[in-house]
Amino acid sequence: AQSVTQLGSHVSVSEGALVLLRCNYSSSVPPYLFWYVQYPNQGLQLLLKYTTGATLVKGINGFEAEFKKSETSFHLTKPSAHMSDAAEYFCAVRDFGAGSYQLTFGKGTKLSVIP
Amino acid sequence: DGGITQSPKYLFRKEGQNVTLSCEQNLNHDAMYWYRQDPGQGLRLIYYSQIVNDFQKGDIAEGYSVSREKKESFPLTVTSAQKNPTAFYLCASSLPGGNTGELFFGEGSRLTVL
Numbered sequence: 001a002q003s004v005t006q007l008g009s010h011v012s013v014s015e016g017a018l019v020l021l022r023c024n025y026s027s028s029v030p031p032y033l034f035w036y037v038q039y040p041n042q043g044l045q046l047l048l049k050y051t052t053g054a055t056l057v058k059g060i061n062g063f064e065a066e067f068k069k070s071e072t073s074f075h076l077t078k079p080s081a082h083m084s085d086a087a088e089y090f091c092a093v094r095d096f097g098a099g100s101y102q103l104t105f106g107k108g109t110k111l112s113v114i115p
Numbered sequence: 116d117g118g119i120t121q122s123p124k125y126l127f128r129k130e131g132q133n134v135t136l137s138c139e140q141n142l143n144h145d146a147m148y149w150y151r152q153d154p155g156q157g158l159r160l161i162y163y164s165q166i167v168n169d170f171q172k173g174d175i176a177e178g179y180s181v182s183r184e185k186k187e188s189f190p191l192t193v194t195s196a197q198k199n200p201t202a203f204y205l206c207a208s209s210l211p212g213g214n215t216g217e218l219f220f221g222e223g224s225r226l227t228v229l
Contacts, residue, residue, distance in 0.1 A: 009155060032215050034217065041203075042222055043222045044205070049215060090158070103218055107156060107157035108155075108157050
């Protein structure tokens with residue numbers, strides 16, 4: 001079964017600094033990969049996804065992620081953090097090897113932005 | 116606008132009572148899901164349904180029940196058998212089959228047991 005590991009349950013960055021949120025997955029075949037964002041007491045919103053093709057994926061709000069098959073990673077980055085980026089971020093994987101439509105989620109990383 | 120509507124947003128329940136959380140979607144998606152979210156635990160799958168009148172247990176189905184009588188609706192009942200029901204519940208939907216599997220989420224329902 002696939003699994004998703006997000007390194008760091010809490011990450012703090014200064015406003016204007018680089019944001020780097022780490023995600024590693026285990027999967028028997030190249031998966032589809034997703035990053036979602038959640039603001040307090042709200043649902044999850046898709047930031048970006050990797051399916052096939054270009055391994056550097058650009059999403060909303062200036063975020064991007066790169067699929068690195070050799071490292072089984074899909075880290076999320078943003079060059080300059082804004083106060084509005086403070087939220088919880090979830091990495092998810094869909095593993096076609098299981099023939100399932102389900103996504104497996106990581107446990108999330110809460111991002112704090114310091115003024 | 117198309118989307119997923121969950122109600123109520125906040126719900127309080129006494130121990131021993133069953134409660135039903137509503138989830139309605141107008142995205143014309145075939146598949147629907149219920150997740151439970153606890154702090155530091157991520158999202159855990161309770162039940163999912165890929166088609167009307169059919170549903171499957173997820174990882175933590177004990178103490179929960181669902182129905183799927185209409186494509187648009189997938190209500191979740193939290194029964195008195197659920198030992199620790201206080202949590203944030205999220206409903207989601209997706210296109211099935213060859214689609215990417217991307218999930219679309221509702222705004223969530225927060226259940227507190229008093």
